[in-house]
Amino acid sequence: MNTVLVGTQWGDEGKGKIIDILAKNFDYIVRYQGGNNAGHTVIVENQEFVFHLIPSGILYPGKMCCIGNGVVIDPEVFFEELTALKNKGIEFKNRLKVSLMAHVIFPYHRILDVLRETKRTNKIGTTGRGIGPCYSDKINRCGIRVVDLLNKDILKEKLLDNLKEKNEIFKKVYNHKGFSFDDIYSTYLSYGEKFREYACDVVSLLYDANKNRMPILFEGAQGTFLDIDFGTYPFVTSSNATSGGAPIGSGLALTKIDKIIGVAKAYTTRVGEGPFPTEFDKDFAQKIRGIGKEFGATTGRPRRCGWFDAVLVKTAVDINGINDLVITKLDVLDSLEKIKVCVGYEYKGKVFKTFPQDFEVLSNCQPVYKDFCGWQADTHKITKFSKLPKNAKNYLKIIEGLAGVRISLVSVGSKRKEMVKR
Numbered sequence: 135m136n137t138v139l140v141g142t143q144w145g146d147e148g149k150g151k152i153i154d155i156l157a158k159n160f161d162y163i164v165r166y167q168g169g170n171n172a173g174h175t176v177i178v179e180n181q182e183f184v185f186h187l188i189p190s191g192i193l194y195p196g197k198m199c200c201i202g203n204g205v206v207i208d209p210e211v212f213f214e215e216l217t218a219l220k221n222k223g224i225e226f227k228n229r230l231k232v233s234l235m236a237h238v239i240f241p242y243h244r245i246l247d248v249l250r251e252t253k254r255t256n257k258i259g260t261t262g263r264g265i266g267p268c269y270s271d272k273i274n275r276c277g278i279r280v281v282d283l284l285n286k287d288i289l290k291e292k293l294l295d296n297l298k299e300k301n302e303i304f305k306k307v308y309n310h311k312g313f314s315f316d317d318i319y320s321t322y323l324s325y326g327e328k329f330r331e332y333a334c335d336v337v338s339l340l341y342d343a344n345k346n347r348m349p350i351l352f353e354g355a356q357g358t359f360l361d362i363d364f365g366t367y368p369f370v371t372s373s374n375a376t377s378g379g380a381p382i383g384s385g386l387a388l389t390k391i392d393k394i395i396g397v398a399k400a401y402t403t404r405v406g407e408g409p410f411p412t413e414f415d416k417d418f419a420q421k422i423r424g425i426g427k428e429f430g431a432t433t434g435r436p437r438r439c440g441w442f443d444a445v446l447v448k449t450a451v452d453i454n455g456i457n458d459l460v461i462t463k464l465d466v467l468d469s470l471e472k473i474k475v476c477v478g479y480e481y482k483g484k485v486f487k488t489f490p491q492d493f494e495v496l497s498n499c500q501p502v503y504k505d506f507c508g509w510q511a512d513t514h515k516i517t518k519f520s521k522l523p524k525n526a527k528n529y530l531k532i533i534e535g536l537a538g539v540r541i542s543l544v545s546v547g548s549k550r551k552e553m554v555k556r
């Protein structure tokens with residue numbers, strides 16, 4: 135069954151861990167959007183791996199891992215990640231493929247990402263990795279793709295064209311000295327040489343895999359509310375993090391996708407700016423951040439924390455077409471006496487049961503909560519749903535009812551074994 139796994143909140147739901155668990159049932163694991171703004175953590179036998187670009191399935195020997203056309207690739211980060219894998223003894227020869235059509239991040243994208251933020255009234259709090267500017271170039275039809283790095287004449291022409299315009303903007307708008315063609319050209323030509331062993335037609339690869347009944351798992355990055363269309367715009371990332379991004383960002387046809395799995399944290403977190411109706415006050419946020427180790431896997435920034443928002447997750451279920459929900463980090467709530475779940479938003483006397491599109495409402499609404507008694511027991515060694523404390527089961531069943539979809543797995547710790555199957 136070709137399956138897409140997506141985040142249902144604002145990212146960092148624990149997608150990496152779940153991909154790692156599911157990967158054994160698939161032959162291909164594919165990243166289809168985002169770039170090294172993602173940080174997916176997998177812990178195997180006390181060894182921690184944080185993936186930014188490489189699919190989290192790479193830890194399973196023999197699995198094919200692909201980076202689709204929808205991903206933006208920073209070559210420096212890509213090759214650094216490969217070196218780190220090699221140093222940890224992970225073999226990836228002949229099982230890592232990169233789409234020739236994927237767009238490439240250049241130094242000017244990274245710098246522009248940071249400079250643009252300084253000019254905005256409402257800062258987004260981006261990861262500063264050049265993601266937005268690279269996708270802007272793609273849409274503006276001046277982007278440079280992996281295939282272009284393999285042809286020295288084409289790379290020269292495209293890079294000269296880009297720098298002609300960009301260096302003027304850097305100087306006139308940002309008072310920045312701009313970029314030298316020679317430096318970038320020689321560096322990226324050498325990246326091109328290093329890409330030869332990985333770059334290929336991923337569309338045909340996936341088409342053949344599907345024809346040969348080899349199941350494909352799509353690894354979403356970010357989360358539904360960071361999606362460029364469906365997220366809390368403009369506080370979003372620049373790609374389609376929802377399930378619709380999978381066919382677009384990989385080339386496997388929509389009709390070949392069988393299942394959509396959503397991952398939701400048992401509470402909510404967000405890194406960067408933007409509305410967050412169920413956000414905790416400072417002290418409680420600090421407590422949960424401590425227990426859940428809520429610090430960004432990419433930038434190390436403290437994550438904002440809040441109660442589980444069922445309005446948000448139900449909307450994600452609908453937008454993505456989720457037919458299977460995974461709840462992560464239930465263990466983080468183990469010690470709490472009372473737990474709240476947001477079931478609606480109140481704004482100027484009106485209660486919203488669906489996600490409001492009006493930014494004014496979302497930014498100023500009061501969450502409507504249902505209160506629950508906590509379970510105040512350790513869950514991290516439990517592996518069977520029936521063995522969970524009564525109040526934990528109740529909490530999960532309430533979430534299931536509000537989200538309108540079945541929970542198939544509950545994660546109760548960061549390690550592979552710390553998992554409750556239903």
Ligand code: GDP
Nearest residue numbers: 146147148149150174175431463545546547548
């Ligand atoms: P992703 O971006 O969705 O892959 O998530 P991240 O890796 O950025 O953040 C999730 C963090 O929570 C990682 O540090 C994981 O090791 C950790 N984690 C995942 N599942 C669980 C869980 O069930 N319990 C606890 N305590 N930690 C978890």
Ligand code: IMO
Nearest residue numbers: 145146171172173259260261355356371405406
């Ligand atoms: P994973 O895959 C959490 C957030 C940034 C910022 C906004 C835009 O690990 O869940 P960008 O650099 O993409 O232009 O930043 O999106 N953001 C993430 N937050 N997890 C992520 O990825 C994120 N990727 C981007 O913090 O608010």
Ligand code: MG
Nearest residue numbers: 146173174431
């Ligand atoms: Mg992450």
